[in-house]
Structures are given as C-alpha cells and as structure tokens.
Amino acid sequence: MSHHFGIGIQSPARLPAPFPGALIVIGARSFAVRERNNLATASVAAASHSRARRRPRAATAGQEMDQQGGNPAVGWAARDATGVLSPYGFSRRVQSDDDVTIKVLYCGICHTDLHVIKNYWGSAKYPVVPGHEIVGTVTDVGSGVTKFKAGDTVGVGYFVDSCGSCECCGNGHENYCAGVVLTSNGVDHARGGAATLGGFSDVIVVREHYVVRVPDGLSPERTAPLLCAGVTVYSPMMRHALNQAGKHLGVVGLGGLGHVAVKFGKAFGMKVTVISTSPSKRQEAIEHLGADEFLVSSDPEQMKAATGTMDGIIDTVSAWHTITPLLMLLKPMGQMVVVGVPNKPLELSVYAIVPGGKGIAGNNVGSVGDCQAMLEFAGKHGIGAEVEVIKMDYVNTALERLEKNDVRYRFVIDVAGSSLGSAA
Ligand SMILES: [Zn+2]
Numbered sequence: 066m067s068h069h070f071g072i073g074i075q076s077p078a079r080l081p082a083p084f085p086g087a088l089i090v091i092g093a094r095s096f097a098v099r100e101r102n103n104l105a106t107a108s109v110a111a112a113s114h115s116r117a118r119r120r121p122r123a124a125t126a127g128q129e130m131d132q133q134g135g136n137p138a139v140g141w142a143a144r145d146a147t148g149v150l151s152p153y154g155f156s157r158r159v160q161s162d163d164d165v166t167i168k169v170l171y172c173g174i175c176h177t178d179l180h181v182i183k184n185y186w187g188s189a190k191y192p193v194v195p196g197h198e199i200v201g202t203v204t205d206v207g208s209g210v211t212k213f214k215a216g217d218t219v220g221v222g223y224f225v226d227s228c229g230s231c232e233c234c235g236n237g238h239e240n241y242c243a244g245v246v247l248t249s250n251g252v253d254h255a256r257g258g259a260a261t262l263g264g265f266s267d268v269i270v271v272r273e274h275y276v277v278r279v280p281d282g283l284s285p286e287r288t289a290p291l292l293c294a295g296v297t298v299y300s301p302m303m304r305h306a307l308n309q310a311g312k313h314l315g316v317v318g319l320g321g322l323g324h325v326a327v328k329f330g331k332a333f334g335m336k337v338t339v340i341s342t343s344p345s346k347r348q349e350a351i352e353h354l355g356a357d358e359f360l361v362s363s364d365p366e367q368m369k370a371a372t373g374t375m376d377g378i379i380d381t382v383s384a385w386h387t388i389t390p391l392l393m394l395l396k397p398m399g400q401m402v403v404v405g406v407p408n409k410p411l412e413l414s415v416y417a418i419v420p421g422g423k424g425i426a427g428n429n430v431g432s433v434g435d436c437q438a439m440l441e442f443a444g445k446h447g448i449g450a451e452v453e454v455i456k457m458d459y460v461n462t463a464l465e466r467l468e469k470n471d472v473r474y475r476f477v478i479d480v481a482g483s484s485l486g487s488a489a
C-alpha cells in the first residue's frame with residue numbers, strides 16, 4: 066500500500082547510466098506520488114487482490130454489499146476501468162460503540178486513487194469510491210468513544226482498521242499490519258469482506274482508533290493531503306532521526322510528497338536541498354517552499370560538488386532512476402529512505418553503501434500515532450500542503466490533469482461545498 070505513489074507521468078525521464086557519477090534521471094513530482102501509492106496498495110491489497118481474481122465481484126453484488134443499514138451516503142464512484150466518476154448512493158454501516166461518524170469536508174486526490182479507479186493494479190472492486198485524505202467534522206459518536214465528540218475536526222488517512230492483534234498492531238505500527246483495511250477499495254474483513262468506500266462522499270463511519278484529531282488553526286483543505294502524503298514523509302524522518310536541526314536533508318523529487326518533505330525539514334531546522342531533474346523547479350523550491358539549495362541531478366558537476374554532504378535523503382520518485390549517484394551524496398552512515406515505488410527494481414552497487422556504512426530503508430505511510438504526531442507538528446509550525454481546491458463536478462477533469470501531473474501539488478475536493486448530484 067504504500068500507498069500512494071505515483072505514476073510516471075510527469076516530465077519525461079531520461080534514464081541514467083547506472084554507474085556512480087552518471088546522470089540521474091529523476092522524474093518530476095508526479096512520479097513520486099503515484100508509485101508510492103502503488104506500493105502501499107500492493108502490500109496491503111495483495112491478498113485481497115488474489116481473492117478478487119478468483120471470485121470476481123459483480124457490480125450488483127458490490128452494490129448490495131454497499132447497503133449497510135446506516136446513514137445514507139452519496140459519493141462519486143467509478144463503475145469500471147474507464148475510471149470516470151459519477152454520483153453513487155449507498156449507506157454507511159450502523160455506527161458501533163467505538164465508531165465515529167464524520168461529515169466529510171475535504172478530501173485530497175492521491176495518485177493511488179487514480180491507479181485504483183483505472184484498475185492499473187487489477188484490484189478494483191467496483192463501484193469504487195476513492196479518497197483517503199479526509200478531513201471532516203464529527204457528527205456523532207458511539208457510546209464507547211472517548212477521544213472525540215460531535216463538532217470536532219478530524220482526519221482519516223490511508224487505512225481505517227487493522228487486525229489489532231499482530232506484532233505490528235501491538236507495537237503501534239498498524240500501517241504494516243497484514244490485515245490492514247484500506248480506506249477506499251479495501252477489504253473490510255469484519256464485514257464480510259465488503260469493499261470499503263472512501264472519502265469522495267459526504268459521510269464516513271470509522272473506528273475511533275483510526276481517526277486523528279486536526280489541531281486548531283490548521284486549514285482543513287491544506288491538511289487533507291497531510292493524511293497521506295504528509296505522514297509518508299514525516300514518519301521515516303522521525304524514525305531515522307532526520308528531524309534534527311542542523312542536519313542536511315536531501316529531497317528527491319518535488320511533487321505531492323517531496324514538497325511537504327521540504328516543509329517538514331525546514332520546520333525541523335534542517336538544511337534542505339531539493340534534488341530534481343527539472344532545473345525549472347529551482348525558483349519554486351527555494352523561493353516558495355523554502356529549500357536552501359537545489360541540485361539538478363543530471364548535472365554531474367553539481368552532483369560531484371555535493372558528494373558526502375547529506376545526513377539523509379528522502380527519495381520520492383516513482384519513475385525508475387539510478388540511486389547510486391544519490392547515495393554518493395550521503396555522508397558516511399547516512400540514510401536514504403525510499404518512498405517512491407518504481408515498478409522496476411532499482412540497481413544497487415554494494416560499493417555505494419558498504420564502504421560508508423550507509424543505509425537504505427523503505428517506508429509506507431505511517432501509523433495512527435505517526436499521523437497524529439505529524440498533525441500536531443504541522444499545527445505548531447503552520448504546515449499545510451500546497452493545494453488546488455476543486456468542486457466534485459470537476460473531479461474527472463482533475464483526475465485527467467493528475468495523470469498528466471498537471472497539479473501543484475495536490476487536488477483537494479471541497480466535498481461539503483459541492484453539489485454531489487443525484488445518487489444513482
Ligand atoms: Zn495516498
């Protein structure tokens with residue numbers, strides 16, 4: 066699942082020669098986002114995927130399972146692999162004692178949504194209501210809910226449930242639970258395997274544990290993308306100590322993930338260098354996002370000059386690219402974190418990591434605890450994603466633009482401010 070991760074649409078990538086000092090080809094921001102999602106989805110959905118292929122779900126059966134006897138809901142759903150969204154009526158489950166009912170205010174559009182609705186991964190369970198970057202208002206809570214009350218502003222991210230009993234769940238790493246239930250197009254094990262319907266809808270019911278509080282003062286629309294893109298970069302920064310003032314962070318790719326990584330890095334007091342194939346992004350990176358430096362990865366001189374200067378690198382690019390030149394940028398014992406999801410294996414020369422004792426790690430979103438901590442940090446530092454807010458009736462156009470990487474840096478749907486139309 067890691068969700069989220071992008072499709073390589075953006076700038077044409079030039080494939081680099083696979084040796085140290087070779088030009089690196091790093092796609093533009095869109096890559097990063099799309100592939101990353103793939104990852105998440107792939108990991109989480111693997112089991113469900115194989116089941117789905119054995120036992121295809123007819124649309125009618127899916128629609129019957131979408132009537133769960135609770136609040137009526139209107140969402141926008143894709144009915145087939147064209148990925149075209151249109152109004153869809155269903156009902157949410159009856160609120161349980163530990164459930165929170167949320168009126169959806171805003172929902173971000175992630176590259177994963179695009180992949181799922183077009184069935185690029187073969188895992189779509191139509192009708193698919195996308196959306197896992199949700200900010201909303203609590204309208205009702207179950208009798209056992211203690212953390213939330215009606216009127217609270219809350220967020221829901223990439224997943225809405227997990228097994229609760231495995232080692233990952235026990236350690237607060239629900240995002241790595243094999244039984245994690247994705248917010249959209251997930252398999253709701255507790256409800257007969259019904260497909261979950263996401264945040265492109267007016268209401269959602271979620272177990273309290275999987276809901277996070279949105280701190281006062283944060284803009285809800287700019288917060289929505291943090292629930293996925295934000296925690297995906299924040300979580301590994303915390304885990305690998307890439308959150309310390311004075312350290313030097315490299316951010317590869319300046320898209321939905323990369324741009325928030327820059328913001329978090331600066332808020333941590335780090336020196337932040339954006340590494341990109343697109344020299345045209347220099348001004349944006351430095352003047353608008355606050356990066357300290359900008360490296361054009363295809364310029365061997367620039368790359369050479371930066372050799373051994375970075376404590377850590379967050380690589381958000383989902384297009385295939387060479388990583389050896391990036392590893393050269395790390396100091397001894399430096400750490401690279403891969404959050405993009407290229408669909409071909411990356412090539413690793415052990416000489417790029419062994420002599421300097423360098424590390425390479427992956428990351429897939431973050432836990433509920435990571436997500437809450439990330440929001441608290443964002444609230445303290447006024448961090449939000451750069452967004453283009455749209456109404457639901459623009460969503461199909463937005464998805465087309467997203468596929469071309471024509472967004473800076475995230476579309477967010479004003480769900481509550483949209484006319485969702487007549488549910489079909
Ligand atoms: Zn996502």
Ligand SMILES: [Zn+2]
Nearest residue numbers: 228231234242
């Ligand atoms: Zn678990």
